[in-house]
Amino acid sequence: MRLYTNAIKISRRGLLGGVAAVGGSLYLAAADDLDILYSEAKREGALNYYGGGPTATHQRAIDEFSKSFPGIEVDLAAGFSNQLTPRIDEQIARNKMKADITVLQTIQDFERWRRAGVLLPNRGPNFDQVLDTFKDADGTSVGVRVYALAYAYNPDLVGPDDIPKSALDFLRPKFSGQVISTYPHDDDITLYLYYTIVQKYGWDYMQRLMDNKPRFIRGHLGVTQEIARGRAALSFDVSASSVVSGAGDGAIKVTFPAEDRVPIFETRAGIFKGAPHPNAARLFEAWLLSRDYQSRQGAWSSRKDVAPTGGFKPITDYNTASQFRDFMLDEPLVADLRKRFESYIGAVSGDPVLGGGGSNR
Secondary structure, eight states: OEEEOSSOOOOTTGGGSOEEEETTEEEEOSHHHHHHHHHHHHHHOEEEEEEESOHHHHHHHHHHHHHHSTTOEEEEEEEOHHHHHHHHHHHHHHTOOOOOEEEESOHHHHHHHHHHTOBOOOOOTTGGGBOGGGBOTTSSOEEEEEEEEEEEEOTTTSOGGGOOSSGGGGGOGGGTTTBEEEOTTTOHHHHHHHHHHHHHHOTHHHHHHHHTOOEEESSHHHHHHHHHTTSOOEEEEEEHHHHHTTTTTTOOEEEOOSSSOEEEEEEEEEEBTTOSOHHHHHHHHHHHTSHHHHTTSSSBOSBTTOOOOTTOOOGGGSOEEOOHHHHHHOHHHHHHHHHHHHHHHOOOOSOOOOSSSSOOO
């Protein structure tokens, strides 16, 4: 750490550290540490990054990282988390890691790996700036992006007087065949969303919803795109940040329920013990948590000092359903819910949409 008064000297990569006013001075966090870390990472020369969900989100991050830190070749393995985690588990079982770092929505996998002792504790630069609710205190995983499931609609198909205010509004006969959602038994955060709905309105809600002929697809990006293109009118299952990021091309509007809770979740990063490029992984995680990068991600940051964008309020100002972690760790409940929702909706079908922003299952 360095405290500079009057003349300020900052390295090119010092901007990754936290910067705050202290008695008229600037307090710079760990610029020297990052320079050392970059030097070590360059010697490794590579990074194997396993990113859950839409490919484009991870590729954009890699492109920006590579411009700031040349000399580190990043290899991306992208896909749904239920495709990536078996590959990682196999590497762990063989004690031959290829993955250096992963970013996933499935918080239960990080908890499983933490209990098994296969994650590398890393309280690196910028870790202390992350809200406590979005990280493990031991540094084994940390939230890098924050998401919320909101309502969304196509204004050409849904008039101002018909904008839903609660989950019950999606049962209106006028919306028959026009509602779209991901499969709750395929996507963890959507499972949590549906759970909050049936907890409030009862299981009869599901039969009434199915009577209204909703359409189910795989991946929140697809939900956003179908509404924006007019092939669906509305949904209570939209990743708000995917709209802010431009996936809807401006033809979709986000709104938040007046009477129901908003599920929130974070994607987390974790570094593996035995990773072939641990310093590159530490550098990449520090960069993902940097104030500069976090301020350009749209919607909400996991950091305390980054304001939301896209016209959103701070995530804590909404009526949130924020027990996603506890929910996912209740394995018997989750398994039972998957079966029960499948009994209403039917088996998952179709290919997931992974081309752009969205959630991460």
